[in-house]
Amino acid sequence: MIDEIVLRVENLSKTFKIYPSAAGRVKEWLTFGRRSYHKNFVALENVSFEVRKGDFLGIIGPNGAGKSTLLKIITGVLEATSGTYKTTGKVLSLLELSGGMDADLTGRENIIRSAQLLGFPEGYVENRMEQIAEFAELGDFFDQPLGVYSSGMRIRLAFSMFAFLECDVLILDEVLAVGDIFFRQKCYARLEELIAQHTAIILVTHSTGTVRQYCDDVIVLDKGKIYYHGTANESIQKYFEIKKDQGIKISISDTYVEEDFVPETKRLQEKKTATWEWPVDSAFNENELPTKSENERTRLMYLSVRDEQGNPCRVFQQGATACFYFAYQAKKNMGIPIAGINLFTVKNLLIHSKNSIQLNAEHPRNVKSGDIIRYKQLLKLDLAPGSYIFNLSLSAMHPSDFDDKENFSVAEFKEKLIHVIGIKPAGAIEVISHAQNQTIGLHGGICNLDGELYTQIVLAQ
Amino acid sequence: MLKNLYTYRRYLLGSFWTDLRYRYAGTALGFFWVIINPIVEVIIYAVVFSQIVSIRSGGGKGISYVLFLTSGLFPYLAFSQMISRGSNAIKSNALYMRRSLVPAEVFVFKEGLLTSFSFLIYLVLLIPISLVADNPITWQAVLMPVFAGLLLLLGFGMAIPLANFRILFPDLGEIIPVLLQLWRWTLPVMFSDKNFPTWLRRIMSLNPPYYFIRAFRDVLIEHRIPPMEAWLSIGFWIIAFLLIAQLVSRWLRNEVKDLL
Numbered sequence: 001m002i003d004e005i006v007l008r009v010e011n012l013s014k015t016f017k018i019y020p021s022a023a024g025r026v027k028e029w030l031t032f033g034r035r036s037y038h039k040n041f042v043a044l045e046n047v048s049f050e051v052r053k054g055d056f057l058g059i060i061g062p063n064g065a066g067k068s069t070l071l072k073i074i075t076g077v078l079e080a081t082s083g084t085y086k087t088t089g090k091v092l093s094l095l096e097l098s099g100g101m102d103a104d105l106t107g108r109e110n111i112i113r114s115a116q117l118l119g120f121p122e123g124y125v126e127n128r129m130e131q132i133a134e135f136a137e138l139g140d141f142f143d144q145p146l147g148v149y150s151s152g153m154r155i156r157l158a159f160s161m162f163a164f165l166e167c168d169v170l171i172l173d174e175v176l177a178v179g180d181i182f183f184r185q186k187c188y189a190r191l192e193e194l195i196a197q198h199t200a201i202i203l204v205t206h207s208t209g210t211v212r213q214y215c216d217d218v219i220v221l222d223k224g225k226i227y228y229h230g231t232a233n234e235s236i237q238k239y240f241e242i243k244k245d246q247g248i249k250i251s252i253s254d255t256y257v258e259e260d261f262v263p264e265t266k267r268l269q270e271k272k273t274a275t276w277e278w279p280v281d282s283a284f285n286e287n288e289l290p291t292k293s294e295n296e297r298t299r300l301m302y303l304s305v306r307d308e309q310g311n312p313c314r315v316f317q318q319g320a321t322a323c324f325y326f327a328y329q330a331k332k333n334m335g336i337p338i339a340g341i342n343l344f345t346v347k348n349l350l351i352h353s354k355n356s357i358q359l360n361a362e363h364p365r366n367v368k369s370g371d372i373i374r375y376k377q378l379l380k381l382d383l384a385p386g387s388y389i390f391n392l393s394l395s396a397m398h399p400s401d402f403d404d405k406e407n408f409s410v411a412e413f414k415e416k417l418i419h420v421i422g423i424k425p426a427g428a429i430e431v432i433s434h435a436q437n438q439t440i441g442l443h444g445g446i447c448n449l450d451g452e453l454y455t456q457i458v459l460a461q
Numbered sequence: 462m463l464k465n466l467y468t469y470r471r472y473l474l475g476s477f478w479t480d481l482r483y484r485y486a487g488t489a490l491g492f493f494w495v496i497i498n499p500i501v502e503v504i505i506y507a508v509v510f511s512q513i514v515s516i517r518s519g520g521g522k523g524i525s526y527v528l529f530l531t532s533g534l535f536p537y538l539a540f541s542q543m544i545s546r547g548s549n550a551i552k553s554n555a556l557y558m559r560r561s562l563v564p565a566e567v568f569v570f571k572e573g574l575l576t577s578f579s580f581l582i583y584l585v586l587l588i589p590i591s592l593v594a595d596n597p598i599t600w601q602a603v604l605m606p607v608f609a610g611l612l613l614l615l616g617f618g619m620a621i622p623l624a625n626f627r628i629l630f631p632d633l634g635e636i637i638p639v640l641l642q643l644w645r646w647t648l649p650v651m652f653s654d655k656n657f658p659t660w661l662r663r664i665m666s667l668n669p670p671y672y673f674i675r676a677f678r679d680v681l682i683e684h685r686i687p688p689m690e691a692w693l694s695i696g697f698w699i700i701a702f703l704l705i706a707q708l709v710s711r712w713l714r715n716e717v718k719d720l721l
Contacts, residue, residue: 017719079718
């Protein structure tokens with residue numbers, strides 16, 4: 001089994017020396033290093049992992065987590081400060097590739113040039129040129145200078161070349177996030193072919209969707225360390241934890257029922273009697289608030305997305321219920337406030353929108369400037385795995401209009417509705433596939449619609 | 462270092478040709494740009510030294526001064542081009558350095574190849590100048606390309622450490638051109654040191670490019686093979702600077718790459 005390992009990284013660390021100015025370096029040299037004028041910046045700390053033949057390893061992490069540094073060390077561009085890595089075979093990296101091409105040369109010449117830089121023997125790419133050209137689908141552009149290419153075309157060229165250079169470990173980065181969807185599909189199909197031929201692939205990306213779809217094994221890097229190493233779904237959960245918390249972690253014990261909830265309910269219509277729990281204000285993390293959450297009419301004071309147990313959460317399994325806690329402080333008197341959440345796909349397709357009227361919720365009356373209105377809205381996320389964006393909106397209505405709302409036409413109703421604030425976007429959530437149904441999936445398409453299927457068979461005579 | 466150059470020989474030749482093609486083929490006057498700068502310099506110096514100032518340059522008057530001047534100035538210009546472009550090679554190829562394993566000396570060497578092309582044109586220019594100045598071209602002149610190659614090798618050895626330092630100390634980018642201007646006056650390029658006192662000539666001969674510059678005039682104008690001391694000095698400096706280049710690039714390789 002040991003010969004299957006194509007890359008072994010052990011306790012890799014990298015420290016950059018940061019000099020405030022070039023003069024600092026001179027001074028340090030003049031004292032023969034006895035006095036130090038630099039600061040150390042630790043880009044990587046004790047990173048260890050292994051890659052086997054045919055693995056598809058994903059590396060995710062926030063910007064500045066050390067992903068590029070790690071890959072540069074593996075490809076040999078940078079030298080590690082300590083630790084070792086061993087490769088048994090050729091490592092190729094597509095990092096920054098499209099930026100490193102010569103605008104004067106044609107696509108064909110650039111491929112030859114790059115192969116020379118990468119140390120491939122003479123005639124190697126020449127023999128594969130037709131395959132590369134066909135894969136890139138650049139037509140006549142293939143023999144035109146790169147200067148006339150669009151950025152998407154450059155990436156096509158770069159990827160096509162790398163897809164046909166033999167290597168044992170192929171490192172790819174964000175490049176696959178751009179380009180049109182058909183080409184992207186083709187790229188992934190080609191990657192599957194490579195994996196079948198036992199090429200190991202390391203993918204560095206921000207796209208959790210890609211990672212979930214392709215990677216067996218995912219490393220989450222944060223601040224130069226391996227934050228988590230495991231399956232795609234677990235790692236994505238952890239990745240969102242980093243992004244969400246950014247230092248401040250909210251544990252379950254912080255959330256409890258606030259005893260003196262009563263004053264707020266005074267102005268509520270007595271429609272529903274069930275009381276509900278609002279977490280203490282200190283349990284809210286300011287990082288969850290969107291940047292633009294205020295106008296002259298109101299201010300979004302609190303926002304937190306939680307799971308059913310009340311723990312802050314932005315990653316949900318399919319079919320789980322997300323609890324949106326949010327509170328507005330009115331800056332003007334606004335009569336009856338009407339709140340709602342709109343859920344969109346990444347491509348800005350509205351999936352669901354429901355406001356407090358549609359939900360038949362209790363509505364406070366005569367909200368005065370300075371009042372705080374708290375909401376808890378539940379959404380059952382019967383959705384396909386993926387990222388979703390939610391908006392928050394608040395409108396208001398005069399109490400007499402509100403009482404009369406059943407008698408309005410659609411147009412009249414809209415006219416009576418006063419816009420207070422629309423927060424676009426207010427945040428993002430991630431839906432991950434249901435653990436038990438990963439192969440078949442719970443459903444296709446975006447929504448899981450309730451339904452049943454009955455079967456009969458009429459046997460042939 | 463030699464091994465690296467050999468490994469990337471195909472890249473070196475390939476990019477040398479494409480650089481030549483795009484640097485000159487795209488411009489209206491093409492290869493004319495290679496010679497226009499030295500010719501302007503020659504005209505200025507010829508007018509200033511042999512007509513206006515009329516000091517004892519030791520190189521004769523009129524056209525014979527032009528021959529004397531060009532046989533020293535052309536090599537020096539090629540040498541300084543090698544240093545200034547070579548010392549900038551890492552910076553200008555940072556894009557490639559950042560993502561590939563190609564060692565820095567390959568890029569410096571490529572600048573050397575491009576400079577050797579200009580150098581070749583300069584040497585060819587010396588033929589008509591020589592003929593007009595009534596200076597017969599004898600068999601010794603075949604050594605000129607050899608000296609050209611050796612001079613560029615010296616420049617290559619000097620440029621590698623400079624190219625590394627240039628990344629660590631960006632100020633060098635401004636300093637190097639100034640030094641190259643000043644350096645010219647410490648060498649017998651525009652004037653002859655024949656009539657200088659012996660002690661001064663001794664000191665001047667310690668300057669690494671001194672014997673290189675002299676060698677061109679030895680073979681072209683004085684029709685003689687340079688003396689033994691010249692060969693020794695030339696060999697010594699080339700070996701010394703190539704060694705320094707090797708040591709410096711090994712010492713600074715990681716630090717430079719971290720900064721790119």
